[in-house]
Amino acid sequence: MDFSFTKEQTMLLDSLRDMGKREKFKELAAEIDKTRVMPHDLTKKYAEMGLLGMTLSSEYGGADEESMTAILAIEELAKFSPMIAATVFESNVGAVRVIDMFGTDEQKRAIIPGVCSGEHSVSVCMTEPEAGSDLTSLSTFVEDKGDHYLLNGRKCFITGAGEASHYLVYTRFGEIKGYKGIGGILVEKGAPGFTFGKQEEFMGLRGMPSCDLFFDNVKIPYENLVIKPGDFGNLMLTFDIERCGNSAMCLGVAGGALEEAKKYAMDRTAFNRPICEFQDVQFTIADMAMKLDAAKLLVYRAVSDAGKGLPSIYEASMGKCFANEMVKEVTDKAMQIFGGYGYSTEFPIERMLRDARAWSVAGGTLQMLRITMASMIFGRRFDQRKPE
Numbered sequence: 001m002d003f004s005f006t007k008e009q010t011m012l013l014d015s016l017r018d019m020g021k022r023e024k025f026k027e028l029a030a031e032i033d034k035t036r037v038m039p040h041d042l043t044k045k046y047a048e049m050g051l052l053g054m055t056l057s058s059e060y061g062g063a064d065e066e067s068m069t070a071i072l073a074i075e076e077l078a079k080f081s082p083m084i085a086a087t088v089f090e091s092n093v094g095a096v097r098v099i100d101m102f103g104t105d106e107q108k109r110a111i112i113p114g115v116c117s118g119e120h121s122v123s124v125c126m127t128e129p130e131a132g133s134d135l136t137s138l139s140t141f142v143e144d145k146g147d148h149y150l151l152n153g154r155k156c157f158i159t160g161a162g163e164a165s166h167y168l169v170y171t172r173f174g175e176i177k178g179y180k181g182i183g184g185i186l187v188e189k190g191a192p193g194f195t196f197g198k199q200e201e202f203m204g205l206r207g208m209p210s211c212d213l214f215f216d217n218v219k220i221p222y223e224n225l226v227i228k229p230g231d232f233g234n235l236m237l238t239f240d241i242e243r244c245g246n247s248a249m250c251l252g253v254a255g256g257a258l259e260e261a262k263k264y265a266m267d268r269t270a271f272n273r274p275i276c277e278f279q280d281v282q283f284t285i286a287d288m289a290m291k292l293d294a295a296k297l298l299v300y301r302a303v304s305d306a307g308k309g310l311p312s313i314y315e316a317s318m319g320k321c322f323a324n325e326m327v328k329e330v331t332d333k334a335m336q337i338f339g340g341y342g343y344s345t346e347f348p349i350e351r352m353l354r355d356a357r358a359w360s361v362a363g364g365t366l367q368m369l370r371i372t373m374a375s376m377i378f379g380r381r382f383d384q385r386k387p388e
């Protein structure tokens with residue numbers, strides 16, 4: 001396996017590091033966490049740099065770039081904060097990839113150029129109050145009214161909710177039970193009958209919009225159908241690239257925490273010597289670096305095998321599961337190295353630890369990922385549902 005970066009990728013990463021220094025991303029990350037407000041001018045700058053939608057089709061304004069380039073950019077920016085990487089994530093590995101892969105020409109023309117310029121974004125809307133891991137039990141449904149669909153239901157924990165221009169809603173069509181009845185339709189912000197709940201106040205990822213969606217007899221034109229019922233597998237396959245983005249966020253946060261901890265260990269003295277001279281601190285840093293590198297190898301394998309297409313479910317699940325656990329461990333160890341200062345909001349570590357916690361739930365829990373991996377290892381499906 002060859003994970004060496006191309007010249008262009010190396011140049012991109014250098015330019016992001018320079019940008020981070022120039023634009024004071026460390027300070028910006030603390031500011032976003034404090035105010036819970038995302039700076040929208042950052043999106044404009046990213047668009048000018050060609051960072052938004054680089055993986056999308058060039059025919060519609062993207063750059064046909066391999067997912068690896070976007071993943072590396074997300075990782076680099078997430079070293080400062082996942083919030084600083086958020087729009088690069090959404091526009092390259094988010095729900096817009098479903099539109100790019102399975103949408104109609106009309107849908108692509110309406111959405112992709114706007115995603116690349118930063119004017120549009122697409123939220124993925126799967127989770128419901130009574131259906132999270134058990135997604136195939138979702139109850140949001142559409143009725144076919146003869147010349148349009150009528151959508152009713154509720155979604156929760158939707159990232160980007162309130163701010164995104166478009167919502168890819170996983171919904172049941174008619175009375176068909178289980179996954180066979182689930183498809184995906186596009187709902188535009190402002191559609192009559194489509195409203196938002198109050199914004200969530202999460203432990204971390206502060207500044208990331210997230211709330212409930214309510215659909216009350218929302219009229220949806222037939223042209224907004226993206227994935228017809230029966231093709232649920234396509235929805236889930238595309239979601240695996242989003243999972244690699246989730247993993248890249250973990251690599252970034254852990255990389256940021258490792259950098260901070262290493263620097264602190266060289267600066268901080270105790271017993272008249274820098275704490276990096278204590279063997280336990282050295283071993284802690286070595287363990288952090290080792291776990292981070294192991295996660296990188298798993299995540300890069302999934303993304304590099306995907307090329308311009310989709311990753312294998314097995315590799316994406318394994319990469320995400322390992323990276324999700326790794327980032328919790330690495331940020332926790334970083335906090336220990338910082339001593340009392342790690343627990344203070346004056347330093348970035350407590351924010352990194354809070355931000356680290358989200359990823360093992362968002363995008364599918366650790367348990368659900370293990371169930372997926374186990375079923376592939378054994379070559380059979382293990383039905384989780386209790387018989388009725």
Ligand SMILES: Cc1cc2nc3c(=O)[nH]c(=O)nc-3n(C[C@H](O)[C@H](O)[C@H](O)COP(=O)(O)OP(=O)(O)OC[C@H]3O[C@@H](n4cnc5c(N)ncnc54)[C@H](O)[C@@H]3O)c2cc1C
Nearest residue numbers: 124125126127132133157158159358361362363365367384
């Ligand atoms: C920061 C964040 C961002 C999110 N963004 C989005 C988004 O943009 N769009 C979206 O649709 N959703 C989003 N979600 C929701 C997320 O996908 C769900 O929270 C997740 O899938 C788990 O669903 P749940 O919360 O209903 O937990 P549940 O499904 O109720 O699970 C509760 C616990 O039970 C465990 N469990 C359930 N079934 C099994 C089983 N069979 N075996 C073993 N353990 C099991 C779970 O692993 C978990 O630990 C987001 C969540 C977070 C925290």
